[in-house]
Amino acid sequence: SLHAPMKVVVVGTGYVGLGTAALLAYFGHQVTGLDIDQGKVDMLRRGELPIYEPGLGELMAECGDRLQWTTDYAAAIPGADVIFICVGTPPLPSGQPDLRYLAAAAQDVARHLNGKMQVVVNKSTVPVGTGDWVARIIEEYAPDYKEHQYNVVSNPEFLREGTALFDSLYPDRLVLGGNDGAGVARLLELYAPLIEQDFQAPAHVPRPEGYTRPEVVATSLSSAEMIKYAANAFLALKISFANEIAGLCERVDADIEEVARGIGSDARIGRQFLSAGAGWGGSCFGKDTSALISTGEEYGYDMPILRAAVAVNQGQRQLVIAKLQKHLHRLQGKRVAVLGMAFKPNTDDLRDAPAHDAIARLNELGATVVAHDPVAMPRARREWGHLNYTEAESAEHALIGADAVILMTEWKQYTEMEWNGAVRTMRQPLVIDTRNALRCALSTGTLEQIGRRGQTPAP
Ligand code: UGA
Numbered sequence: 001s002l003h004a005p006m007k008v009v010v011v012g013t014g015y016v017g018l019g020t021a022a023l024l025a026y027f028g029h030q031v032t033g034l035d036i037d038q039g040k041v042d043m044l045r046r047g048e049l050p051i052y053e054p055g056l057g058e059l060m061a062e063c064g065d066r067l068q069w070t071t072d073y074a075a076a077i078p079g080a081d082v083i084f085i086c087v088g089t090p091p092l093p094s095g096q097p098d099l100r101y102l103a104a105a106a107q108d109v110a111r112h113l114n115g116k117m118q119v120v121v122n123k124s125t126v127p128v129g130t131g132d133w134v135a136r137i138i139e140e141y142a143p144d145y146k147e148h149q150y151n152v153v154s155n156p157e158f159l160r161e162g163t164a165l166f167d168s169l170y171p172d173r174l175v176l177g178g179n180d181g182a183g184v185a186r187l188l189e190l191y192a193p194l195i196e197q198d199f200q201a202p203a204h205v206p207r208p209e210g211y212t213r214p215e216v217v218a219t220s221l222s223s224a225e226m227i228k229y230a231a232n233a234f235l236a237l238k239i240s241f242a243n244e245i246a247g248l249c250e251r252v253d254a255d256i257e258e259v260a261r262g263i264g265s266d267a268r269i270g271r272q273f274l275s276a277g278a279g280w281g282g283s284c285f286g287k288d289t290s291a292l293i294s295t296g297e298e299y300g301y302d303m304p305i306l307r308a309a310v311a312v313n314q315g316q317r318q319l320v321i322a323k324l325q326k327h328l329h330r331l332q333g334k335r336v337a338v339l340g341m342a343f344k345p346n347t348d349d350l351r352d353a354p355a356h357d358a359i360a361r362l363n364e365l366g367a368t369v370v371a372h373d374p375v376a377m378p379r380a381r382r383e384w385g386h387l388n389y390t391e392a393e394s395a396e397h398a399l400i401g402a403d404a405v406i407l408m409t410e411w412k413q414y415t416e417m418e419w420n421g422a423v424r425t426m427r428q429p430l431v432i433d434t435r436n437a438l439r440c441a442l443s444t445g446t447l448e449q450i451g452r453r454g455q456t457p458a459p
Contacts, residue, residue: 053161119151153178246450275435334403359371
């Protein structure tokens with residue numbers, strides 16, 4: 001790259017931390033990824049990834065010595081120009097994010113700051129006001145603290161799991177929030193290759209046709225923090241809106257896929273995130289909508305639109321089981337195949353996955369569950385020990401002798417499966433497609449989708 005390389009430390013090696021570290025090293029910066037988990041650091045040093053994310057390993061391999069891993073704050077922090085904090089903020093029972101990892105990371109960073117201008121960037125999703133709180137932690141813990149020595153910037157992340165690299169390399173916007181210009185100015189330099197798009201696109205993640213560059217949105221700290229939540233909340237409510245309309249479509253004999261296309265082609269609305277189905281899952285939408293609602297409560301401010309979006313999403317999970325019951329009546333003793341466990345395709349992330357709730361409910365109702373996922377089964381063995389199901393060695397195997405199959409995650413290998421052959425091995429050919437992902441017509445049996453007319457072929 002033509003730009004002056006900087007020294008960067010990225011604290012936290014989850015999706016956001018690994019993506020940020022790889023991206024900045026790829027741009028030519030010298031990056032140290034820091035995690036207090038020695039096991040994760042050992043894995044990364046061996047060239048292994050603690051998460052599944054397509055293409056990330058390849059990009060990291062191309063960075064060579066520019067990407068290093070450590071558990072040692074004292075060694076990493078003093079030499080850094082910019083320090084990113086990308087630790088988890090998991091939800092507390094109250095709905096508010098748990099900031100203890102952020103507090104610990106901010107203190108450990110602060111203790112080793114060098115007294116010259118260093119920029120601390122928060123990339124974790126945090127409530128409005130957290131940037132100021134991090135600044136106060138630095139003030140308290142940094143040795144020989146003087147004002148204007150350090151600068152806290154909020155730089156929220158908008159990448160999606162499964163397409164993390166594409167989203168990081170070709171984002172719609174870059175949001176930089178800070179309360180004085182110096183921190184933001186340094187980040188504009190750091191991100192110059194991204195802003196100017198003058199890097200060589202990696203062969204496995206080519207630049208999309210027509211893409212030029214991200215819009216730079218420079219804001220106050222609080223606005224940047226609000227942008228992150230408001231963006232996720234809007235996407236979540238867009239999905240819930242599609243699901244609400246889908247329910248009405250079923251009752252009036254309209255088709256949500258046609259309706260989504262028809263309204264989505266209006267540029268003011270847009271087709272993305274209007275896919276009806278089992279509803280949203282994952283680590284972000286549920287957490288971020290409840291965090292906004294509970295921030296509202298803290299200030300005595302009601303957020304009825306968001307509360308409704310959450311309620312509609314919970315209803316979609318019940319709808320999956322209701323669709324089964326509509327055809328099978330009692331589920332006691334029935335054999336149900338569940339295809340897909342991850343909350344969406346191309347990830348092994350199981351957090352808040354609709355498949356979890358479906359299996360749990362099927363267990364309660366006395367059904368026998370056979371489940372399959374192309375990548376998430378090993379993780380499910382570790383994290384879903386409380387659920388009762390057997391693993392199938394393939395999707396086709398899962399269907400053999402089943403009374404019904406529920407497609408929970410629209411993995412390509414499921415949507416492209418030879419359904420007509422597979423359905424013939426079932427005891428009863430009932431297919432519940434909770435993602436409206438099956439494009440082929442079944443030659444026998446029943447296909448139930450969400451917000452569409454049930455397809456029951458003539459005998
Ligand atoms: C989401 C946002 O899309 C990212 O921009 C953001 O950075 C990220 O959260 C975050 O805050 O870290 P992610 O949770 O990885 O990304 O996944 P999405 O692709 O947004 O999907 C979320 C859920 O919505 C999935 O369960 C998906 O199946 C569901 N969905 C999505 C629908 O039900 N319908 C749709 O039309 C789109």
